[in-house]
Amino acid sequence: MLAKAAKRNRSQLSILAQRIEGDIRARRLRPLERYYTSAEVGLMLGVSTATAHRAMNILVNRNLLSREHGRGTFVGAAIGPEQQVEVRTIYIFIEEHQRDLTSVPLDAVLGAICGKLPHTNVQFSFIPSGAGVEYVRQLVETAQRAGHFAGAVPISCSREIYRFLAGTGAPVVVLGSLYPDQWQLASVDLDYRTSGRLLAEHLVGRGHRRIALFATGGGRPGDHAFYDGVSDALTAANLLPNVLVMRIFPQDLDAFRAQVKELLRHDDRPTGIICASDRLVSMIASFIEEVGLAIPGDIELTFQSQSTPGPALLRFPYVRPKPSTTEVAQTVAGMLDQLRRSRQPLEKKQVVIPVELHNTLTPVEETEVAYG
Numbered sequence: 001m002l003a004k005a006a007k008r009n010r011s012q013l014s015i016l017a018q019r020i021e022g023d024i025r026a027r028r029l030r031p032l033e034r035y036y037t038s039a040e041v042g043l044m045l046g047v048s049t050a051t052a053h054r055a056m057n058i059l060v061n062r063n064l065l066s067r068e069h070g071r072g073t074f075v076g077a078a079i080g081p082e083q084q085v086e087v088r089t090i091y092i093f094i095e096e097h098q099r100d101l102t103s104v105p106l107d108a109v110l111g112a113i114c115g116k117l118p119h120t121n122v123q124f125s126f127i128p129s130g131a132g133v134e135y136v137r138q139l140v141e142t143a144q145r146a147g148h149f150a151g152a153v154p155i156s157c158s159r160e161i162y163r164f165l166a167g168t169g170a171p172v173v174v175l176g177s178l179y180p181d182q183w184q185l186a187s188v189d190l191d192y193r194t195s196g197r198l199l200a201e202h203l204v205g206r207g208h209r210r211i212a213l214f215a216t217g218g219g220r221p222g223d224h225a226f227y228d229g230v231s232d233a234l235t236a237a238n239l240l241p242n243v244l245v246m247r248i249f250p251q252d253l254d255a256f257r258a259q260v261k262e263l264l265r266h267d268d269r270p271t272g273i274i275c276a277s278d279r280l281v282s283m284i285a286s287f288i289e290e291v292g293l294a295i296p297g298d299i300e301l302t303f304q305s306q307s308t309p310g311p312a313l314l315r316f317p318y319v320r321p322k323p324s325t326t327e328v329a330q331t332v333a334g335m336l337d338q339l340r341r342s343r344q345p346l347e348k349k350q351v352v353i354p355v356e357l358h359n360t361l362t363p364v365e366e367t368e369v370a371y372g
Contacts, residue, residue, distance in 0.1 A: 177189050
């Protein structure tokens with residue numbers, strides 16, 4: 001195992017070294033010209049300073065870079081005029097605290113962009129908590145100085161990040177919901193309002209009259225649309241507003257566990273639960289079991305997924321996109337490619353992905369559910 005890990009690390013460093021060499025050649029730097037520091041290279045590549053330093057050492061050993069103590073890093077004598085390479089990079093941005101909560105198919109997005117833009121590098125950049133737009137600004141401006149920045153796919157990022165990226169003039173396609181004053185950006189987004197409505201209609205149709213909604217968002221437009229869809233279904237069923245109780249995951253698992261278990265122990269506990277993300281379902285299911293309740297006998301769980309959920313979750317009713325993961329990713333890649341080629345606004349800038357409900361309950365389970 002250790003040998004495999006070491007081999008994988010060497011391979012990753014080799015790839016990073018190739019990208020650094022590509023940067024040197026793309027900018028036509030000559031021997032003895034000053035090059036970036038390890039910190040700047042790390043920012044450009046989306047890796048730590050230490051990892052960037054190790055990758056640069058590979059080029060130092062090949063005399064493509066040279067280091068002078070107290071002066072900095074310079075282009076080495078072995079760099080030649082041949083093999084000029086144009087390195088262009090599409091950045092996929094996602095905020096670090098969303099990394100383990102999102103069900104966006106990141107691998108599919110990466111594969112689709114690489115397939116549609118075969119000569120373009122794709123770089124994941126997880127925005128550190130608290131860094132926000134300044135982190136993105138530094139990374140993009142470093143890439144722009146190198147002539148590398150070819151566009152971005154921000155996923156569920158802040159309004160300020162979207163606004164900054166819109167001002168770069170590069171192709172940008174948001175994967176997620178736009179804020180009301182940013183309709184000039186291209187986007188691919190799920191029909192969150194329909195998602196909320198379908199899940200609430202399912203629970204209401206099954207006789208539930210006390211429903212809990214658990215979400216992870218920080219008040220983004222998609223969260224609002226999802227809640228509005230749930231509200232639409234409850235209003236259509238002539239149910240009172242207090243039928244629904246809402247809780248937001250506070251990024252603190254212990255606090256969230258205590259909050260949910262307290263809710264489940266009430267006499268008027270919810271009998272139906274909607275999770276706005278499939279990453280919440282396993283947590284909620286474990287909390288239900290910890291207080292001695294059964295699924296679906298005591299509580300029925302439903303959730304929204306941005307792709308096909310894993311096998312462990314298929315026993316719960318859920319909403320997912322009608323198109324395949326690959327088709328959604330290809331839509332994003334196609335819009336990026338069109339923006340890159342024409343530099344003109346897209347004919348249809350906001351693409352809304354339709355969703356559908358999958359009810360996985362068996363007929364036996366349909367008759368066994370008891371409601372309070």
